[in-house]
Amino acid sequence: MIEFKKEQVFIVTGASSGIGEAVAILLNELGATVIAIARNENRLNKMKSKCKNPENMHIEIKDLTENINELPNYIKSLKEKYGKFSGMAYCAGVACIYPIRMVDMNILANIFNVNYYAPIMMIKGILDKRNRLSAEEGGGSIVCISSIDAKLSSKGQSIYAGSKAALSASVKSISKEVASSGFRLNCVLPSIIETPMSLSPESPITENINPEEYPIGWGKPQDVANMIIYLLSDKAKFISGQNYIIDTGGVL
Amino acid sequence: MNKSDFLVELEDILQREDSCNESDNLNDYEEWDSLSKMSIMAYYDKSFGVKLSLNDLKTVTTVSDLIKLAGNKIQ
Ligand SMILES: NC(=O)c1ccc[n+]([C@@H]2O[C@H](COP(=O)([O-])OP(=O)(O)OC[C@H]3O[C@@H](n4cnc5c(N)ncnc54)[C@H](OP(=O)(O)O)[C@@H]3O)[C@@H](O)[C@H]2O)c1
Numbered sequence: 001m002i003e004f005k006k007e008q009v010f011i012v013t014g015a016s017s018g019i020g021e022a023v024a025i026l027l028n029e030l031g032a033t034v035i036a037i038a039r040n041e042n043r044l045n046k047m048k049s050k051c052k053n054p055e056n057m058h059i060e061i062k063d064l065t066e067n068i069n070e071l072p073n074y075i076k077s078l079k080e081k082y083g084k085f086s087g088m089a090y091c092a093g094v095a096c097i098y099p100i101r102m103v104d105m106n107i108l109a110n111i112f113n114v115n116y117y118a119p120i121m122m123i124k125g126i127l128d129k130r131n132r133l134s135a136e137e138g139g140g141s142i143v144c145i146s147s148i149d150a151k152l153s154s155k156g157q158s159i160y161a162g163s164k165a166a167l168s169a170s171v172k173s174i175s176k177e178v179a180s181s182g183f184r185l186n187c188v189l190p191s192i193i194e195t196p197m198s199l200s201p202e203s204p205i206t207e208n209i210n211p212e213e214y215p216i217g218w219g220k221p222q223d224v225a226n227m228i229i230y231l232l233s234d235k236a237k238f239i240s241g242q243n244y245i246i247d248t249g250g251v252l
Numbered sequence: 253m254n255k256s257d258f259l260v261e262l263e264d265i266l267q268r269e270d271s272c273n274e275s276d277n278l279n280d281y282e283e284w285d286s287l288s289k290m291s292i293m294a295y296y297d298k299s300f301g302v303k304l305s306l307n308d309l310k311t312v313t314t315v316s317d318l319i320k321l322a323g324n325k326i327q
Contacts, residue, residue: 099287101267102294156290200303 002233004032006056008086008138010232011035011078013064013122016043018195019145020091022221023228025050027089028057030229035082038092039063058082064092065113068121075125085132087140087183089228090119095197097156108159115163119144120170123185127178139182141232144171145224146187148245164189168243175241184240186231191247193219216248253299255319258326262315265291274316292318300325 004010010027014020016038028034029052037060038044044059051057060078064071079085094114098107123142126132133140146164147153153161168187175185192198192209198218224246230236231244253261255274262272266283278284289309296302300322312318319326 096294097290098294099291101265101287102291102298107298155287 002030002229002235004030004086004233006031006033006053007083008140009033009035009082009084010086011037011075011088011122011126012091013037013088013119014091014093014145015047016040018091018197019190019193019221019224019228020089021047022225023089023091024057025052026222026225026229027232028053032056032086033082034058035060035078037062037064064118064122068113068117071118071121072125072128075122075131076128079131084137085126085140086138087132087232088122088126088142089232090122090142090144091228092118093145093197096160098159099156100158103159111159111163112166115160116166116170119167123171123174127174127183129181132183135180135182138234139184141183141236142171142185143228143231144185144187145228146171146189146243148189148191148247150187150189150243151245172241172243179240184231184236186236186239186241187243188224188227188231189243189245189247190219190224191245193221193224193246195221214248219246219248253326255326258319258322259315261295262318265295272315274314274319276315277313278315278318279313296322 010032012020012024012034015024015036024034024036024047033056035058036044039061041061048054048057048059092114094111096111126142144167146168149157149161150164150168171185171187227244227246259272266281266288268283289306293304296304302322304321308321
């Protein structure tokens, strides 16, 4: 059984929807204090209303792409408010289908801002020794959501796939920098999961899917959340710098 | 955007050597493939804030039908 203490403070980004929402609710249910970050206040409040321990669920409205260079200071301000961090689940992200002929710097920036630059600067903030628990205090764990597209992607996904592959590669390197100080970092790489991102009617992602590749059906946000929670917990103390595909075997 | 500007944009999106006309049947264009459809979806989203599905594009025959999918954004 995985348990957390309320003194263990975790940031969950993307907590207003889909996978991030599932992670925030489960982490809170298992006892941790959760700082839930997203832009949409209504949806964050809705998420909070589903929580088992609302007193340990704190909502922070933030556009993570607004001033990316300042994100480490943002983490510092959160630490001053809530205490030192035990880790983070970075679940914010945007998807796009842009064939190469449609790509320009605006699109590249939009995608990389949320999917790559912001998580890197958030990680930088958390890994500042002044903002996190030391090894003696229990250390901690960071999990970022990458995507199956980092390994194998279809047409129109080059920029999304690139942002996720970049994140996976950087997280692996950072994990080595901090291994000896009690912090672990990993990525999970889900294939198709039923969330607003993949279910929206205009999503070409889902229209291109071959049902035969999904013998057990599509994943649910909880399926990814379970893996993330495990990696955040001490049960995964021997696991760092890894990229875990979450899939039923159809894709890779 | 006016229609003639859109026709020039369309030529570029489809990467056609020839120009496009409102009455053209898209299915007659060899460039009208799945990548071109994705590109149109991306273009409508970026330029007009209109989110199309591949199903919407399946209902389209002529360039003029495509223009209609932009609502009143292409006059
Ligand atoms: N669904 C899938 O099939 C799938 C597959 C593989 C990987 N993934 C990845 O999993 C992660 C979660 O996706 P999901 O399916 O749960 O998507 P989702 O339901 O669309 O949720 C995305 C979350 O990101 C937040 N977000 C987006 N831009 C933000 C910004 N600028 N600042 C702060 N928060 C922002 C959104 O919150 P607000 O709008 O409230 O700000 C929302 O909570 C993403 O990284 C996605 O790439 C998803």
